[in-house]
Amino acid sequence: MIEDIKDLKKQIGLKRAIHLAGNIGTETDDGYINVYVEADLELTNTGRCILVTGKVKGQTDSVCVRCLSDFKLNIECDINEHFYQTEEITDRSIKPAKDEDYFLYKGTRIDLTEALRQNILAAIPLKTICKPDCKGLCCSCGCNRNIQKCSCGESD
Protein backbone atom coordinates (compact mmCIF):
# COMPACT_ATOMS: atom_id res chain seq x y z
CA MET A 1 0.00 0.00 0.00
CA ILE A 2 2.43 2.57 -1.29
CA GLU A 3 1.42 6.09 -2.25
CA ASP A 4 3.45 8.48 -4.34
CA ILE A 5 3.28 11.96 -2.79
CA LYS A 6 5.42 13.86 -5.26
CA ASP A 7 2.55 16.27 -5.98
CA LEU A 8 1.86 16.85 -2.27
CA LYS A 9 5.48 17.76 -1.59
CA LYS A 10 5.28 20.69 -4.01
CA GLN A 11 3.46 22.95 -1.59
CA ILE A 12 2.74 23.14 2.13
CA GLY A 13 -0.94 22.73 2.90
CA LEU A 14 -1.78 20.49 -0.02
CA LYS A 15 -4.13 17.60 0.73
CA ARG A 16 -5.16 14.48 -1.07
CA ALA A 17 -7.89 11.95 -0.36
CA ILE A 18 -7.09 8.33 -1.10
CA HIS A 19 -8.90 5.02 -0.86
CA LEU A 20 -6.92 1.88 -0.14
CA ALA A 21 -8.02 -1.74 -0.05
CA GLY A 22 -6.10 -4.94 0.40
CA ASN A 23 -5.06 -7.75 2.67
CA ILE A 24 -2.67 -7.29 5.54
CA GLY A 25 -1.24 -10.43 7.08
CA THR A 26 0.44 -10.53 10.47
CA GLU A 27 2.12 -13.16 12.59
CA THR A 28 0.92 -12.74 16.18
CA ASP A 29 1.18 -14.65 19.46
CA ASP A 30 -2.16 -16.24 18.64
CA GLY A 31 -1.12 -17.31 15.15
CA TYR A 32 -1.40 -15.81 11.71
CA ILE A 33 -4.04 -13.16 11.20
CA ASN A 34 -5.16 -11.96 7.79
CA VAL A 35 -7.22 -8.79 7.76
CA TYR A 36 -8.96 -7.39 4.70
CA VAL A 37 -8.56 -3.64 5.08
CA GLU A 38 -10.34 -0.70 3.48
CA ALA A 39 -9.20 2.79 4.30
CA ASP A 40 -10.44 6.26 3.43
CA LEU A 41 -7.56 8.53 4.20
CA GLU A 42 -6.50 12.12 3.80
CA LEU A 43 -2.85 12.96 3.30
CA THR A 44 -1.77 16.48 4.24
CA ASN A 45 1.56 18.17 3.71
CA THR A 46 2.00 20.05 6.99
CA GLY A 47 5.39 21.42 6.01
CA ARG A 48 7.12 19.28 8.62
CA CYS A 49 5.66 15.94 7.72
CA ILE A 50 2.84 14.19 5.91
CA LEU A 51 -0.16 13.80 8.18
CA VAL A 52 -2.32 10.77 7.48
CA THR A 53 -5.82 10.81 8.95
CA GLY A 54 -9.05 8.97 8.27
CA LYS A 55 -11.08 5.85 8.86
CA VAL A 56 -9.97 2.27 8.52
CA LYS A 57 -12.28 -0.71 8.31
CA GLY A 58 -11.14 -4.29 8.52
CA GLN A 59 -12.62 -7.76 8.37
CA THR A 60 -11.00 -10.93 9.59
CA ASP A 61 -11.89 -14.54 10.40
CA SER A 62 -12.37 -14.94 14.11
CA VAL A 63 -13.67 -17.38 16.71
CA CYS A 64 -16.28 -16.37 19.27
CA VAL A 65 -15.03 -16.82 22.84
CA ARG A 66 -18.55 -17.60 24.06
CA CYS A 67 -19.95 -20.09 21.53
CA LEU A 68 -16.66 -21.07 19.80
CA SER A 69 -18.14 -20.61 16.32
CA ASP A 70 -16.26 -19.07 13.41
CA PHE A 71 -17.44 -15.66 12.32
CA LYS A 72 -16.31 -12.59 10.39
CA LEU A 73 -15.11 -9.94 12.80
CA ASN A 74 -15.56 -6.34 11.66
CA ILE A 75 -13.05 -3.85 12.98
CA GLU A 76 -13.09 -0.08 12.70
CA CYS A 77 -10.61 2.52 13.79
CA ASP A 78 -9.47 6.07 13.19
CA ILE A 79 -5.98 6.71 11.97
CA ASN A 80 -3.82 9.70 12.78
CA GLU A 81 -0.15 9.21 11.91
CA HIS A 82 2.81 11.39 11.01
CA PHE A 83 5.25 10.43 8.29
CA TYR A 84 8.64 12.10 8.22
CA GLN A 85 10.99 11.96 5.29
CA THR A 86 14.15 10.05 6.23
CA GLU A 87 16.38 12.43 4.25
CA GLU A 88 15.00 15.52 6.00
CA ILE A 89 15.58 13.98 9.42
CA THR A 90 19.09 12.80 8.50
CA ASP A 91 20.22 16.24 7.34
CA ARG A 92 18.46 17.71 10.40
CA SER A 93 16.38 20.20 8.46
CA ILE A 94 13.35 18.76 10.23
CA LYS A 95 13.16 17.25 13.70
CA PRO A 96 10.15 15.38 15.10
CA ALA A 97 9.10 16.32 18.63
CA LYS A 98 10.69 14.19 21.35
CA ASP A 99 7.59 12.30 22.42
CA GLU A 100 6.08 12.09 18.96
CA ASP A 101 5.40 8.71 17.37
CA TYR A 102 6.08 8.70 13.69
CA PHE A 103 6.80 6.63 10.61
CA LEU A 104 9.50 7.27 8.04
CA TYR A 105 9.44 7.39 4.27
CA LYS A 106 12.13 7.83 1.67
CA GLY A 107 11.95 10.10 -1.33
CA THR A 108 8.35 10.68 -2.37
CA ARG A 109 6.86 7.27 -1.66
CA ILE A 110 4.97 6.52 1.53
CA ASP A 111 4.31 2.93 2.54
CA LEU A 112 1.12 2.98 4.59
CA THR A 113 0.99 -0.78 5.25
CA GLU A 114 2.73 -0.73 8.64
CA ALA A 115 0.66 2.17 9.96
CA LEU A 116 -2.55 0.44 8.88
CA ARG A 117 -1.39 -2.85 10.36
CA GLN A 118 -0.57 -1.36 13.77
CA ASN A 119 -3.83 0.57 13.97
CA ILE A 120 -6.06 -2.28 12.87
CA LEU A 121 -4.36 -4.84 15.15
CA ALA A 122 -4.75 -2.51 18.12
CA ALA A 123 -8.47 -2.30 17.32
CA ILE A 124 -9.05 -6.07 17.53
CA PRO A 125 -10.64 -6.84 20.89
CA LEU A 126 -8.95 -9.39 23.17
CA LYS A 127 -12.21 -11.28 23.51
CA THR A 128 -14.08 -11.53 20.24
CA ILE A 129 -17.81 -12.16 20.41
CA CYS A 130 -19.84 -13.15 17.33
CA LYS A 131 -22.74 -10.89 18.32
CA PRO A 132 -23.44 -8.75 21.39
CA ASP A 133 -26.20 -11.06 22.62
CA CYS A 134 -24.38 -14.35 21.93
CA LYS A 135 -25.79 -16.89 24.39
CA GLY A 136 -22.68 -19.06 24.34
CA LEU A 137 -22.39 -22.76 25.03
CA CYS A 138 -24.37 -24.49 27.72
CA CYS A 139 -21.97 -25.35 30.54
CA SER A 140 -23.82 -28.60 31.25
CA CYS A 141 -24.49 -30.22 27.87
CA GLY A 142 -22.21 -28.09 25.68
CA CYS A 143 -24.79 -27.21 23.05
CA ASN A 144 -24.66 -23.88 21.24
CA ARG A 145 -27.47 -21.98 22.89
CA ASN A 146 -27.79 -19.61 19.91
CA ILE A 147 -28.95 -22.54 17.80
CA GLN A 148 -30.38 -25.07 20.25
CA LYS A 149 -32.54 -24.77 23.29
CA CYS A 150 -31.64 -27.27 25.98
CA SER A 151 -33.41 -27.91 29.26
CA CYS A 152 -30.29 -27.89 31.47
CA GLY A 153 -30.80 -24.40 32.88
CA GLU A 154 -34.54 -24.63 33.43
CA SER A 155 -34.35 -25.15 37.18
CA ASP A 156 -32.66 -21.75 37.82
Ligand SMILES: [Zn+2]
Ligand atom coordinates in the same frame (compact mmCIF):
# COMPACT_ATOMS: atom_id res chain seq x y z
ZN1 LIG B 1 -20.85 -16.50 19.81
Ligand SMILES: [Zn+2]
Ligand atom coordinates in the same frame (compact mmCIF):
# COMPACT_ATOMS: atom_id res chain seq x y z
ZN1 LIG C 1 -27.57 -27.71 28.09
